[in-house]
Amino acid sequence: MSFITLTTDFGTKDHFVGAVKGAIYSELADAKIVDITHQITPFNITETAYILKNAYRSFPEGTIHIVGVDSELSTDNKHIAIALDNHYFVCPDNGIISMIASEIQPTKIVEINIHDRVESSFPVLDVFVQVACFIARGGNLTVIGKEVRNYKKLTEIQPKVNQAQTQIIGGVLYIDNYGNVISNISRKMFNEVGKGRPFKINASSYTFDKMYNKYNDIVESNTKTSRQFDGNKLTLFNSAGLLEIAVYKSDLTSVGGASTLLGLAYRDAIIIEFFNEYKPEFTPLT
Amino acid sequence: MSFITLTTDFGTKDHFVGAVKGAIYSELADAKIVDITHQITPFNITETAYILKNAYRSFPEGTIHIVGVDSELSTDNKHIAIALDNHYFVCPDNGIISMIASEIQPTKIVEINIHDRVESSFPVLDVFVQVACFIARGGNLTVIGKEVRNYKKLTEIQPKVNQAQTQIIGGVLYIDNYGNVISNISRKMFNEVGKGRPFKINASSYTFDKMYNKYNDIVESNTKTSRQFDGNKLTLFNSAGLLEIAVYKSDLTSVGGASTLLGLAYRDAIIIEFFNEYKPEFTPLT
């Protein structure tokens, strides 16, 4: 049995997703196809990289992940197949893989050459499905195309650290379904740079100086009800290991979430300052 | 083969749903995972209870239903596993189960104690998946945690009847995809209180005195086309057995639905009056 996942910007209304699934089942009737998402903002590589990185690891080893975001072939945008961390990725070479590959080295990358025969405005259907099914049947990557060493890297996803090691200058990577604001600053970097020092997180005009373990930790243990904390802002490292600014029990469709309440959008700055010698007067939490 | 369903407020864009499915397949490669919905309004327990109640019954006996809505652990919000009506539910103890359990007595409820080992901001992935897969492999609920007698109940979902038995005071429970307004008044209560008497339903500034069997019954049999009835308001008991105010061939994105045309929202009052001795002058249907 083969697992094949789909991560695309196709949306769920058009015929695209159905057509791709039908084509996979026509080749491999017993495949297990799993949607990671089809709601990627059209052509948004950073979103894709973030979502894919945090979903793929849960799947069984050997799973084949098809990525259909900005996937039309051009001289600028090759198609590649990658073996990495005992998973396979069939995708355009546009940076999608770089958040995963920055931590785990690919074991093999090949440039798909099946296009010599296929001219297509729908390469996920016409090319990626064939490649994924070929891999699922045990085919070797080197038959799909010639091995290459490099893949395209996203640079905007890397936060910077100043020379004095007192600041991490990061940014907003993603806004999730609850309006929670996810930064590109990892727990690992926070610990390595911060070394346990007191800190102040600056985002929009708000500051934070405390890190929670989970959302409910904002609810004080001596209270009878958690309702009075609804709408409170907090910072924590989320399940992806990244610094997140959240609003307790947020809902973008009614009370709003961190993104709307703090006015934060994709790529806005999030800066952490660390303090060495004295604990400064913190701006009180609101 | 095990059936596992998912009902969450995760949305379908983030990595959450993909991660949960991957984790289930990693434990149980031949599981059948079915999405009930991931579009619950964040943290809305009533919506969840309504949708879950009307979906679970269709599934084969033994199906395990994972519910991920307001599921973070707190002293206020335990995690429970329930056996009920030959189905299993793995969910927070926040009232989600109370619409089902108000009609069918649970056979067993246990408080999940696996958390002693897991500190998590993503308990569906880190706790519920493990519990569901344990049940799917035939594991006994009592191994998961200690048996408890009670579960949290939603009170707002119960309509009231006045002492004279001439009024049912209910409210809006849910607005569906077509803008149809679903009340908390069941056909059973309507029949038991009404006993066949004439009635008037009051909702917003509109009244209704007729109950249809299905939407198309509004189309009169001597007409050639149904088009002229598009946009007409009607009341019927829907497939969930609840009083519904509908607009014939409604579409929230263009002509509007009952919710927008009548100005009805979640929790607004819907009142049925029954008449004993004389048939009153009804407000004419519009």
Place this chain on the structure above:
Amino acid sequence: MSFITLTTDFGTKDHFVGAVKGAIYSELADAKIVDITHQITPFNITETAYILKNAYRSFPEGTIHIVGVDSELSTDNKHIAIALDNHYFVCPDNGIISMIASEIQPTKIVEINIHDRVESSFPVLDVFVQVACFIARGGNLTVIGKEVRNYKKLTEIQPKVNQAQTQIIGGVLYIDNYGNVISNISRKMFNEVGKGRPFKINASSYTFDKMYNKYNDIVESNTKTSRQFDGNKLTLFNSAGLLEIAVYKSDLTSVGGASTLLGLAYRDAIIIEFFNEYKPEFTPLT
């Protein structure tokens, strides 16, 4: 193993889709159920016909396609089951099938008569699931109902050609997830009428005189980056074989797509003129 697809206007929030899937699995535990879409605009037959036509062909032969759009039974709206192109369709007789059947003759159409026993406001759950599972188990269509010769046809989806064979008068059939505008003019008709002559496509106040093979063909080969072409308008035949007006790297949520930028909506005119004797001065592309 049986493949059953679902194409509905149910949306993905309500209990409808979950209930239908549960009912299928209760009858056929090893069925493979695939969502084509649940996002059809409520009651929109043309959209359904377009999406279904372009998705069904990818599926394995013998797949059963359930269509739940405007499916409530009435004297106006029978329920039918169709064998066509080695696929099965279980649907209302409201024109949904006519885009497929206009090219490929159905081998059998029967009018479902199971309703004699079922009064339902949710016929997909109460009728279509039973019919689909009956077919999946090898049941014969003639047991489901009496054979009929005709099915309802959509007329609006057919473009016209003028007598002089110099014009195709078509219209907008569908707007896709990227805002691309899909017409009802096929490559086949374009070739048969145009016979290689120069042409001008008129849509809203814009004109086009070039046909691309794929989106990236708009990027000139001597440029280093494709970014400068973002937002350019182009025409091509899409993967469904229909004339499409697209905007390169469009996104309806930010920069806009062809539909918003050109102000084109469902049913707006798209007209192609062909030129015989002299190449006219084209309006320059913008």
